[in-house]
Amino acid sequence: MNDMTPIKTTPKDWETDQEVRWCPGCGDYAILKAVQRTMPDIGGTPENTVFVSGIGCSSRFPYYMETYGFHTIHGRAPAVATGVKLANPDLDVWVISGDGDALSIGGNHTMHLLRRNLDCQFLLFNNEIYGLTKGQYSPTSREGTRSPSTPFGSVDRPATPCAFALGAGARFVARTYDVAKQTVDVLKAAHAHKGASFVEIFQNCIVYNADVFGGFTEKANQNHQLWLENGKPMLFAGGTKGITMDMKSLSLQVVDVVDGNWEAAGVIVHDVTNRAVAHMLVEMPFGAFPMALGVLYDDPRPTFDSAVIAQNEAVAAGKTPDLQKLISTGQTWTVDA
Amino acid sequence: MATAARIDATDTTALETSEAVVVRFAGDSGDGMQLTGGQFTLSSALAGNDFATFPDFPAEIRAPLGTLFGVSAFQINFGSTEIETAGDAPDVLIAMNPAALKTNVKDLKPGGLIIADSGEFTARNLAKAEYDANPLEDDSLGKWQLIQFNISQLTMDAVKPFGLGNKEALRCKNMWTLGLALWMFDRDRQPIIDWLNEKFAKNPVLANANIAALNAGHAYGETAEIGQPGTVAIPQRHVNAAPVEPGLYRTITGADAVAYGLVAGCQLAGVPMFFGGYPITPASSILHALSRLKEYGVTTFQAEDEIAAIASAIGASYAGQLGVTSSSGPGIALKTEAIGLAVMTELPLVIVNSQRGGPSTGLPTKTEQSDLYQAVYGRNGDTPLPVIAARSPSDVFDCAIEAVRIATQFMTPVILLTDGYIANAAEPWKVPDMSSYQPFPVTFLDHVPEGGFKPYGRDNKLARPWVKPGTPGLRHRIGGIEKQVDTGHINYSPENHQAMTDLRKNKVDGIANHIPDQDVCLGAAGGKLAMVGWGSTYGAVHQAVRRARAKGLDVSHIHIRHIWPMPNNLGELLHSFDQVIVPEMNTGQLKTVLRDQYLVDAKPLNKVSGQPFRIAEIEAAIEGALA
Ligand SMILES: Cc1ncc(C[n+]2csc(CCOP(=O)(O)OP(=O)(O)O)c2C)c(N)n1
Numbered sequence: 006m007n008d009m010t011p012i013k014t015t016p017k018d019w020e021t022d023q024e025v026r027w028c029p030g031c032g033d034y035a036i037l038k039a040v041q042r043t044m045p046d047i048g049g050t051p052e053n054t055v056f057v058s059g060i061g062c063s064s065r066f067p068y069y070m071e072t073y074g075f076h077t078i079h080g081r082a083p084a085v086a087t088g089v090k091l092a093n094p095d096l097d098v099w100v101i102s103g104d105g106d107a108l109s110i111g112g113n114h115t116m117h118l119l120r121r122n123l124d125c126q127f128l129l130f131n132n133e134i135y136g137l138t139k140g141q142y143s144p145t146s147r148e149g150t151r152s153p154s155t156p157f158g159s160v161d162r163p164a165t166p167c168a169f170a171l172g173a174g175a176r177f178v179a180r181t182y183d184v185a186k187q188t189v190d191v192l193k194a195a196h197a198h199k200g201a202s203f204v205e206i207f208q209n210c211i212v213y214n215a216d217v218f219g220g221f222t223e224k225a226n227q228n229h230q231l232w233l234e235n236g237k238p239m240l241f242a243g244g245t246k247g248i249t250m251d252m253k254s255l256s257l258q259v260v261d262v263v264d265g266n267w268e269a270a271g272v273i274v275h276d277v278t279n280r281a282v283a284h285m286l287v288e289m290p291f292g293a294f295p296m297a298l299g300v301l302y303d304d305p306r307p308t309f310d311s312a313v314i315a316q317n318e319a320v321a322a323g324k325t326p327d328l329q330k331l332i333s334t335g336q337t338w339t340v341d342a
Numbered sequence: 343m344a345t346a347a348r349i350d351a352t353d354t355t356a357l358e359t360s361e362a363v364v365v366r367f368a369g370d371s372g373d374g375m376q377l378t379g380g381q382f383t384l385s386s387a388l389a390g391n392d393f394a395t396f397p398d399f400p401a402e403i404r405a406p407l408g409t410l411f412g413v414s415a416f417q418i419n420f421g422s423t424e425i426e427t428a429g430d431a432p433d434v435l436i437a438m439n440p441a442a443l444k445t446n447v448k449d450l451k452p453g454g455l456i457i458a459d460s461g462e463f464t465a466r467n468l469a470k471a472e473y474d475a476n477p478l479e480d481d482s483l484g485k486w487q488l489i490q491f492n493i494s495q496l497t498m499d500a501v502k503p504f505g506l507g508n509k510e511a512l513r514c515k516n517m518w519t520l521g522l523a524l525w526m527f528d529r530d531r532q533p534i535i536d537w538l539n540e541k542f543a544k545n546p547v548l549a550n551a552n553i554a555a556l557n558a559g560h561a562y563g564e565t566a567e568i569g570q571p572g573t574v575a576i577p578q579r580h581v582n583a584a585p586v587e588p589g590l591y592r593t594i595t596g597a598d599a600v601a602y603g604l605v606a607g608c609q610l611a612g613v614p615m616f617f618g619g620y621p622i623t624p625a626s627s628i629l630h631a632l633s634r635l636k637e638y639g640v641t642t643f644q645a646e647d648e649i650a651a652i653a654s655a656i657g658a659s660y661a662g663q664l665g666v667t668s669s670s671g672p673g674i675a676l677k678t679e680a681i682g683l684a685v686m687t688e689l690p691l692v693i694v695n696s697q698r699g700g701p702s703t704g705l706p707t708k709t710e711q712s713d714l715y716q717a718v719y720g721r722n723g724d725t726p727l728p729v730i731a732a733r734s735p736s737d738v739f740d741c742a743i744e745a746v747r748i749a750t751q752f753m754t755p756v757i758l759l760t761d762g763y764i765a766n767a768a769e770p771w772k773v774p775d776m777s778s779y780q781p782f783p784v785t786f787l788d789h790v791p792e793g794g795f796k797p798y799g800r801d802n803k804l805a806r807p808w809v810k811p812g813t814p815g816l817r818h819r820i821g822g823i824e825k826q827v828d829t830g831h832i833n834y835s836p837e838n839h840q841a842m843t844d845l846r847k848n849k850v851d852g853i854a855n856h857i858p859d860q861d862v863c864l865g866a867a868g869g870k871l872a873m874v875g876w877g878s879t880y881g882a883v884h885q886a887v888r889r890a891r892a893k894g895l896d897v898s899h900i901h902i903r904h905i906w907p908m909p910n911n912l913g914e915l916l917h918s919f920d921q922v923i924v925p926e927m928n929t930g931q932l933k934t935v936l937r938d939q940y941l942v943d944a945k946p947l948n949k950v951s952g953q954p955f956r957i958a959e960i961e962a963a964i965e966g967a968l969a
Pocket residue numbers: 060061062063064079102103104105106107130132134135136137138143679
């Protein structure tokens with residue numbers, strides 16, 4: 006392919022010649038495919054795209070993308086990505102991380118990247134387990150998870166990544182799962198959002214945590230998926246159920262929708278800029294409620310990188326850098342010959 | 343009011359001349375002693391003296407008033423000859439309260455002069471300083487000369503016309519004291535007056551009050567000299583200008599010098615700088631200084647922690663700017679894993695360590711040289727990287743340029759060691775002519791070279807190419823997993839790991855061919871004894887060797903800037919001496935490295951008290967070795 010005129014690409018152009026080393030059946034494959042299918046649609050150019058990852062099965066990702074890539078150290082991808090973006094804001098930066106990488110060892114960096122609103126796509130592959138280190142429980146593992154390090158079941162409460170992201174001040178929060186056909190659209194929306202776009206992708210670790218998401222991903226259970234669309238009513242189960250707001254308790258409730266008459270049932274319309282409702286959607290306990298998927302929140306604010314560059318330029322404007330002069334100021338005196 | 347002093351009446355007709363004088367200003371941390379010291383330093387510079395200073399302040403931000411741990415001191419050594427250290431023992435101690443007297447008087451030379459503010463020697467302050475009796479009134483200060491008067495009251499009297507509140511009026515005490523000090527050393531007041539007018543431009547009342555206090559202190563010296571009743575005669579001395587090369591001079595602290603040096607290095611390399619930092623004493627001042635230099639192509643980023651600071655700098659280096667980070671021991675420890683990543687990915691990076699007393703939080707405001715092992719060896723794996731150590735505030739400028747040169751020319755992280763003493767101390771600096779520095783422009787690879795693009799291909803210095811993301815045709819992936827020779831693909835094979843380990847080592851070892859040979863800064867290149875130092879012990883070692891040589895002793899001074907790799911000739915040089923002594927502010931770290939590298943019987947001379955070496959301590963070691 007001609008590197009100088011990267012006008013139109015195909016998913017194939019985004020594949021590397023590196024042998025992909027995930028376990029057969031791992032959800033990471035589907036995510037890789039979805040990203041490779043997304044790139045042509047967003048008009049990306051491979052040389053202007055950088056994938057930055059931490060450590061974990063998920064963080065192998067950059068090796069398989071025919072772009073620039075940096076497989077960094079455990080938990081630190083957000084910080085490395087911040088340096089990349091500040092040094093060259095023209096680059097399209099994608100951060101790839103796992104639940105352990107982003108929320109355990111790197112939780113601090115994730116929080117600050119979101120708080121600052123660095124312009125990038127932040128994909129968190131949540132398999133609710135430490136895959137690469139052979140299956141210890143993770144900060145997103147459900148209570149009671151039996152793993153090599155918790156043979157009698159974990160006793161601590163898991164973190165909810167999207168709630169964490171909203172709490173950290175993220176301006177774009179979305180959720181999808183590895184094999185969902187909607188993933189490409191979610192990624193496109195994430196890319197269209199200017200700022201830090203946080204996307205949690207439920208990913209099946211077939212070896213250490215198989216089918217933990219089966220409750221809503223399996224064919225028979227897809228009625229438990231609530232796909233959110235801006236301006237559309239919050240309907241699921243083929244339009245037979247919806248989400249309403251109980252005005253007395255100010256909480257969400259599931260209602261039956263009869264004959265498609267969602268208005269009569271009081272089903273609310275999704276407004277991606279409603280932060281309070283976004284908080285409620287990500288906190289809905291699964292079981293009594295469906296799993297909220299799609300773009301949960303999208304309300305852009307100025308980005309960190311643009312603010313840094315703007316201040317650098319404003320402060321430097323009208324000043325001529327003169328190092329000789331700089332080092333010659335302060336408490337000076339002249340010794341005559 | 344002034345009381346009688348136990349001092350002989352001085353002959354006031356002829357002004358005594360001294361070659362060098364050491365003065366220490368000590369007071370409560372709220373007394374403005376650092377400011378007084380700084381301005382006295384400026385005055386010394388303008389008088390043409392050579393000088394060195396040493397600020398010593400408490401770790402607490404606002405230590406309780408009058409306490410022993412709240413004492414802040416500033417020492418200056420100024421003279422008409424070459425001055426290398428802030429001086430061993432003060433000739434004059436100005437003590438603004440009992441705590442300042444108590445913590446500092448033991449350092450004063452026997453027969454030295456104490457000037458004390460008797461107004462602060464109240465029962466309460468004496469108790470806070472744990473004095474059972476007022477030392478100004480018993481014989482406990484007998485081996486020194488003591489002059490005491492009520493500086494607090496004299497200051498209040500002087501600033502009365504300006505109608506300041508009690509607290510504000512007393513704040514002018516330091517200017518009164520400075521005025522007196524200026525008189526004592528026959529100095530011009532005008533530059534200080536100009537400075538006060540500028541500093542308080544927005545508040546002329548404060549400016550005038552401070553100037554009045556300054557003038558009153560000065561006048562006190564004068565009237566005391568002619569024996570006004572109720573005053574105490576104070577000795578006055580003159581220190582001649584030091585013979586120095588003509589040119590433009592300025593005072594410089596190590597913190598400023600490292601910031602300027604990094605900017606200069608990046609200009610010579612032709613790359614913008616990205617500085618990722620996280621506040622820590624005594625390194626924060628570098629972040630502060632650089633954050634004001636945006637027009638020089640500097641982006642500063644105060645990260646969420648030390649790890650993010652270096653990780654962001656690595657990201658910036660990957661994207662084509664020079665990443666720089668700085669910290670002190672505890673922060674460098676946190677950065678360790680990321681330094682390994684920079685070694686593995688062979689990206690340029692400068693890491694400045696302003697060393698402080700350790701281990702752990704240690705002594706944040708005190709100086710030490712105990713991070714040499716950390717710099718040279720402190721990483722997992724076989725992870726070599728170059729280490730440079732600066733010897734003085736002005737030397738840091740050149741060392742920072744050298745660090746940038748090596749980082750960008752060899753595609754490697756470089757550690758630059760300074761310390762708390764260098765960061766805070768000020769010394770005169772002959773402003774260099776920037777056009778005399780040889781540029782070392784970076785070339786980014788921007789096209790597919792003949793034979794194809796190899797991300798881990800190498801030039802004749804074994805450096806890999808620096809490629810900016812965004813460059814067509816050169817897409818590649820890097821990371822911390824072992825790289826295949828040339829291609830940079832993941833490779834775990836035994837032969838490849840051996841080959842890459844050797845390459846990384848050989849690249850860093852090879853830097854020795856691109857640095858100057860080790861020089862001998864004083865004495866012959868062989869003989870009975872070499873004193874081998876590094877870092878901020880330079881001044882003390884140098885003066886000690888000079889004094890010993892003046893006594894006819896066969897001793898030389900070698901000071902190592904390139905700690906890793908070491909200059910090619912160093913081994914041979916060390917072996918041309920019968921004895922090698924390594925004075926350092928740690929338990930013998932360079933000594934151990936030298937013994938390991940050159941099988942030389944280097945002996946340690948150690949001091950780990952948070953205080954710099956005294957010249958006399960090193961002199962004694964020289965005399966002991968050659969006795
Ligand atoms: C500093 C450090 N500590 C520990 C590890 C070991 N380690 C590698 S990956 C990982 C956890 C990965 O879990 P996650 O981020 O969820 O990624 P996954 O493998 O599940 O995709 C751990 C603990 C490491 N590489 N570095």
